Amino acid sequence: MVLNLQDLSKEDALYLSLRDIYQRAGYEYSAFNKFEEYQLYRENIAFIPTKGIITFNGIDGRLMALKPDITLSVLKGYAGLPHGEQRLYYRENVFRLDKRESEYREITQVGVECVGGGGLYPTLEIISLAAKSLAEINPSYALCASHMGVLRFAVDSFGGGEEDEKRLSSLISAKNTHGLMELARKNNIPAERAGAFTRIVSSTRKLGEAVNVLKRLSPKGAAWEGVSELEEIASAIKGTEYEKNIMLDISVTNDFSYYNGVIMRGYVKGHPAPVLGGGRYDFLAERFGVAGGAAGFAIDFSEVTAFYGGAAKKGFDALIVYGDGDEIAEVFEAAEKLREAGKRTLVSKGFPKGEPREYGEIICFPKGGESC
Amino acid sequence: MLNIAIPTGRLGESAFGLLKKAGYFTGGEYGADRKLVFTDKTGGVSYFLIKPADVCTYVEHGVADLGIAGSDLIAEDEPDVYELLDLGIGKCFMAVASPEGYFENKNSPLRVATKYVRVAKAFFAEKGREIEIIKLSGSVEAAAVLGLADVIVDIVESGRTLKDNGLAVTEKVFEVSSRLIANKSAFIFKEKEIKSALARLGG
Numbered sequence: 001m002v003l004n005l006q007d008l009s010k011e012d013a014l015y016l017s018l019r020d021i022y023q024r025a026g027y028e029y030s031a032f033n034k035f036e037e038y039q040l041y042r043e044n045i046a047f048i049p050t051k052g053i054i055t056f057n058g059i060d061g062r063l064m065a066l067k068p069d070i071t072l073s074v075l076k077g078y079a080g081l082p083h084g085e086q087r088l089y090y091r092e093n094v095f096r097l098d099k100r101e102s103e104y105r106e107i108t109q110v111g112v113e114c115v116g117g118g119g120l121y122p123t124l125e126i127i128s129l130a131a132k133s134l135a136e137i138n139p140s141y142a143l144c145a146s147h148m149g150v151l152r153f154a155v156d157s158f159g160g161g162e163e164d165e166k167r168l169s170s171l172i173s174a175k176n177t178h179g180l181m182e183l184a185r186k187n188n189i190p191a192e193r194a195g196a197f198t199r200i201v202s203s204t205r206k207l208g209e210a211v212n213v214l215k216r217l218s219p220k221g222a223a224w225e226g227v228s229e230l231e232e233i234a235s236a237i238k239g240t241e242y243e244k245n246i247m248l249d250i251s252v253t254n255d256f257s258y259y260n261g262v263i264m265r266g267y268v269k270g271h272p273a274p275v276l277g278g279g280r281y282d283f284l285a286e287r288f289g290v291a292g293g294a295a296g297f298a299i300d301f302s303e304v305t306a307f308y309g310g311a312a313k314k315g316f317d318a319l320i321v322y323g324d325g326d327e328i329a330e331v332f333e334a335a336e337k338l339r340e341a342g343k344r345t346l347v348s349k350g351f352p353k354g355e356p357r358e359y360g361e362i363i364c365f366p367k368g369g370e371s372c
Numbered sequence: 373m374l375n376i377a378i379p380t381g382r383l384g385e386s387a388f389g390l391l392k393k394a395g396y397f398t399g400g401e402y403g404a405d406r407k408l409v410f411t412d413k414t415g416g417v418s419y420f421l422i423k424p425a426d427v428c429t430y431v432e433h434g435v436a437d438l439g440i441a442g443s444d445l446i447a448e449d450e451p452d453v454y455e456l457l458d459l460g461i462g463k464c465f466m467a468v469a470s471p472e473g474y475f476e477n478k479n480s481p482l483r484v485a486t487k488y489v490r491v492a493k494a495f496f497a498e499k500g501r502e503i504e505i506i507k508l509s510g511s512v513e514a515a516a517v518l519g520l521a522d523v524i525v526d527i528v529e530s531g532r533t534l535k536d537n538g539l540a541v542t543e544k545v546f547e548v549s550s551r552l553i554a555n556k557s558a559f560i561f562k563e564k565e566i567k568s569a570l571a572r573l574g575g
Contacts, residue, residue: 272433
């Protein structure tokens with residue numbers, strides 16, 4: 001068989017590049033079933049909202065679901081293994097409602113998970129892999145990172161209760177500084193302190209610069225652990241090819257009950273929505289009895305496909321046109337010869353109708369028709 | 373080149389005034405012709421005149437980098453955008469209104485007519501009140517006047533339309549004003565232009 005890599009779609013070529021990056025980092029491919037017990041999602045409802053999950057009854061009456069997510073399956077699978085670090089990557093389809101909750105979508109995700117690995121190193125590895133993945137999609141990219149510890153500090157500083165926590169998270173996520181100042185006034189937070197924080201929320205700075213600003217804001221406060229970790233990360237990535245692409249963006253938020261360390265979102269220039277999301281989710285891992293925690297990210301290949309645009313119009317190396325009365329065995333033999341020679345060959349009864357395509361050569365049999 | 377989505381109609385006129393004051397929109401007049409796209413090559417800005425309800429969509433999908441949208445529509449659509457600035461124009465409030473003298477029967481679901489389905493659902497869910505939503509696309513007041521609904525949820529400016537139709541505000545839901553919104557990806561890759569716009573508009 002002659003395999004022409006140039007014939008691959010951009011998405012497939014991207015996947016091969018990503019696979020190479022992950023394998024070189026010691027990650028192994030894992031395949032997953034398309035479905036899981038619904039209970040898994042019901043028990044982790046804030047991680048994966050159950051609204052819109054496609055369910056069906058298994059043979060034994062158990063309520064099953066088409067997977068809306070892979071991470072929970074990774075953790076569930078890990079729980080049964082001997083303890084130790086597990087590094088894996090996957091390419092799977094998940095099923096979810098679209099953002100407007102009007103239709104189901106089948107989304108292809110490529111993801112990376114490092115389970116059972118605590119400490120800074122796995123986090124760094126995941127950040128590095130995320131940055132390298134985005135660079136493969138488009139060299140002009142930004143990996144926006146935040147830290148749940150810093151967000152917790154913000155919530156504790158601004159908020160007056162659970163209701164405020166939700167409101168605050170939503171305001172931070174929207175870089176809504178006027179709303180933050182209003183909340184600060186309501187909760188009697190000094191304007192100077194609130195103003196300093198809103199300036200951080202409103203900006204997207206390179207990680208190294210941003211850490212210094214954070215340190216001034218919370219010299220020894222509750223955010224210190226988070227700021228320290230960000231500082232260590234900034235120091236570790238210094239001088240790498242992706243240093244300039246990693247930003248601190250506090251508006252990247254996530255659920256406190258699952259995520260605890262760095263959280264991130266990836267953008268590529270020319271595409272309006274994030275194509276990558278992930279972070280460190282030790283609290284979620286704990287629920288599955290995983291010691292050491294877990295970190296990972298997923299790339300939404302549907303967004304990547306949208307970024308690449310429609311598939312390029314391709315034709316065939318050869319077209320054979322025949323008609324009623326032609327010697328079929330001869331048509332078949334001609335096609336097989338071309339295919340053996342590595343040519344993509346389309347055989348058509350009459351000239352193909354519909355969308356015009358390009359053909360390297362056209363072979364017409366006598367009864368192929370006038371258009372031939 | 374920065375792309376800004378401006379709402380058509382009355383709000384658009386106020387938005388145009390703000391942009392003009394900030395040094396934008398130098399080469400043309402709002403609504404001077406029927407063009408929906410106007411490009412100011414000198415200023416490096418394109419303006420799109422968009423129906424107010426669609427501004428969030430244009431910005432979220434990245435066709436426009438910035439947009440001017442009412443906080444009522446932001447609350448209803450929940451677009452994944454940044455809400456950078458309260459522009460202080462288009463001020464009004466979201467309210468529940470009913471016919472004057474209306475007495476609520478709590479033994480049955482409240483029939484609520486509105487354009488703002490998500491807002492109405494969230495408001496009554498918070499109160500634990502069972503409702504039946506009747507989605508309308510305009511002249512919502514008529515639903516309460518004609519008995520299609522018990523109450524309406526809609527924005528109120530002066531309250532005159534309500535009064536003229538024998539309706540009264542029973543509850544305020546939230547204050548509404550126009551916001552400067554930005555596409556999240558554009559905020560990163562067009563940071564300089566967006567921050568300049570933000571500063572010029574008073575952010």
